Amino acid sequence: MHKIVLAITGASGSIYPRLLLRKLLTVSAQWEELAVVMTENAKQVWETELGMADYKDFMALADKGKQGIQFYSTMDFNAPFASGSGRFNTMIIAPCSMGTLGRIATGVSTDLITRAADVVLKERRKLICMIRDTPYNLIHIRNMETVTLAGGIICPASPSFYSRPTTIEEVAATVADRVLDLAGLDISTYRWGE
Secondary structure (H helix, E strand, C coil): CEEEEEEECCCCCCHHHHHHHHHHHHCHHHEEEEEEEECHHHHHHHHHHHCHHHHHHHHHCCCCCHHHEEEECCCCCCCHHHCHHHCCCEEEEEEECHHHHHHHHHCCCCCHHHHHHHHHHHCCCEEEEEECCCCCCHHHHHHHHHHHHCCCEECCCCCCCCCCCCCHHHHHHHHHHHHHHHCCCCCCCCCCCC
8 A cells, every 4th residue: 555645846737736636536545645745836836727716626625534635734844754654655746846856856855845755765765756847957957867866756747649638638647647657556547559
């Protein structure tokens, strides 16, 4: 059983965590705990990109224990995944801003997201950073290299088109599905050659 942290930062791409949450709820038998941490910037971006009604629907999940999801403040260092003893085995940062990536790469734990990422890396567990910014400068590339060398997975939000997606949701789902595959979850999705 997986114990998963989904961190949402302020980079553009709110559709990705929305899809990830929906898909995670469809495979809830495969995870024991799902923790969500969202920055203030991410909340603003979500409202801008998906609308206030969608944000309110998202926050309705924030009721303690609703469907097995627990929400945490970015400053809640008492969260179980702020320590290796919490035994959360997977952390997905979607989208992962370049600022967050830089703090992870340099070991600067200023909030719960960067602390949890540090814990996941030190415990040799799975960290998946869905970066969305483009183009990359040399600092971004070096930070991606550092996180990769430390054991993290850099998964750019680069959709695939093999499945011939026809809507924005279908295009974004190609990335969300790839992240869930990387997390080790068994999901129904397009498979090359099938």
